[in-house]
Amino acid sequence: MAAPRASARSAAPAAGAGTPFDALRLPSPEVLMARARDPRQARLRTLLERLAGNPPQVLLLEGGDAVSRLAMGLWWTAWHQCTGPEPAPGPAPSAGSLPGLLPGLLQDRQHPPPQQRTAPAERPCLACASCRQVFTGVHHSLHLLDGASDLIRIDDVREVMQKLSEKPRQGQLRCILLNEAHNCKAETANTLLKSLEDPRPGNCFLLLAPQRERLLPTLVSRSFTLSLAWPDPHQPPSHFKEDTTLQQAVETWTARLDSLVADGRGWFGAALAKEALDKPTAQALVLELQRRLALALLGEPHGCLGRLDAESLQRLDTVLAEAHASLEYNVTPALVLDWVATRIYLAAKRPQAMATS
Numbered sequence: 001m002a003a004p005r006a007s008a009r010s011a012a013p014a015a016g017a018g019t020p021f022d023a024l025r026l027p028s029p030e031v032l033m034a035r036a037r038d039p040r041q042a043r044l045r046t047l048l049e050r051l052a053g054n055p056p057q058v059l060l061l062e063g064g065d066a067v068s069r070l071a072m073g074l075w076w077t078a079w080h081q082c083t084g085p086e087p088a089p090g091p092a093p094s095a096g097s098l099p100g101l102l103p104g105l106l107q108d109r110q111h112p113p114p115q116q117r118t119a120p121a122e123r124p125c126l127a128c129a130s131c132r133q134v135f136t137g138v139h140h141s142l143h144l145l146d147g148a149s150d151l152i153r154i155d156d157v158r159e160v161m162q163k164l165s166e167k168p169r170q171g172q173l174r175c176i177l178l179n180e181a182h183n184c185k186a187e188t189a190n191t192l193l194k195s196l197e198d199p200r201p202g203n204c205f206l207l208l209a210p211q212r213e214r215l216l217p218t219l220v221s222r223s224f225t226l227s228l229a230w231p232d233p234h235q236p237p238s239h240f241k242e243d244t245t246l247q248q249a250v251e252t253w254t255a256r257l258d259s260l261v262a263d264g265r266g267w268f269g270a271a272l273a274k275e276a277l278d279k280p281t282a283q284a285l286v287l288e289l290q291r292r293l294a295l296a297l298l299g300e301p302h303g304c305l306g307r308l309d310a311e312s313l314q315r316l317d318t319v320l321a322e323a324h325a326s327l328e329y330n331v332t333p334a335l336v337l338d339w340v341a342t343r344i345y346l347a348a349k350r351p352q353a354m355a356t357s
Contacts, residue, residue, distance in 0.1 A: 026070065026146065031067065035070075035071035036072060038068065038229075041228060044061075045075065048075070048079065049079070056204065057203070057205065058205045058222050058224065060207045060212060061073060061226055061228060062225060062226075064227075066180060066210075069179075076175070076206065077177065081130040081131070081139060082130055082131050085127055142177065143176045145160070145179065147181055147184060148179050150329075151188075152181070152184035153185075154187055154191050158191065165200065173202060175206050178205070180208060181209045189219055192205070250281065253285050253337075254288060254292075257344065258303040258304045260304070260341055261344060267341050268341075277333040279330075286324050290320050297314075304344060304348065308344070319340060
């Protein structure tokens with residue numbers, strides 16, 4: 001039984017520089033900044049700081065989850081653009097002091113002091129205008145191609161390539177960020193690879209992907225690869241803290257999946273109900289199943305996954321990855337989750353079903 005595929009995709013907006021994140025359907029800047037400050041990524045931030053003095057032409061960030069990868073990619077971009085906190089305005093001169101200031105003002109006009117800002121105690125500061133522009137997707141030295149919303153297309157890559165010969169308008173480094181870089185066609189990856197054969201100083205390609213194995217091997221070989229800390233499976237997902245209604249919906253659907261595997265009931269009737277499973281709920285459910293799979297592989301199975309053998313659990317990782325990709329391509333959520341539920345049900349009854357169905 002093959003994974004459900006998209007027959008058509010909704011048109012995505014152009015993802016060049018200057019496109020705000022709400023148009024790209026990415027997490028809010030506040031969420032991304034919070035992820036960028038995550039203590040679990042402290043080691044990665046240290047490694048990125050060491051690279052900043054001599055940035056590689058291609059940097060690959062793998063591991064973690066999609067939001068954390070994007071957050072750390074933007075953190076790296078902001079590091080090169082950060083100007084530090086804005087200087088605090090000085091006290092306004094009193095009327096009686098104006099005559100005494102005139103000689104100094106005249107001298108300053110003849111020899112104006114250099115414009116400097118206070119060096120940030122922590123870089124990037126995530127507070128200056130440049131940092132805010134990066135985390136809202138409108139910085140001129142950031143070009144974002146979003147593979148989370150749609151396939152990265154060859155025309156998008158070519159459009160960015162035309163700008164690489166220009167000097168970055170702001171900052172010292174132009175970052176071309178390919179979010180979920182594995183979601184691109186082979187011809188797009190080959191076009192990107194050809195552009196890397198002609199290094200251009202002042203530019204850094206930043207590839208974000210779950211695992212390096214999901215990218216073109218020749219592209220990985222040209223990349224400096226760093227890994228994010230993996231999410232702690234013992235901790236509930238952060239988006240549950242932000243949306244308790246979503247958490248309740250996911251708990252309801254995981255209970256229905258447990259019931260399906262136990263006695264064959266409780267799933268399909270509910271899934272067939274009109275608009276019973278919307279896309280955000282389906283995506284959150286897949287993420288929760290991935291978290292429970294990580295626990296099961298650590299020897300701590302929960303619910304229906306406790307009925308699967310070790311080989312079926314390993315294959316379930318691929319099933320859930322395909323389900324996540326199908327949801328990104330706007331396949332009907334109920335269809336995708338029915339497919340996942342069927343695979344888990346069959347694997348619980350016949351251990352080889354995960355490999356053959």
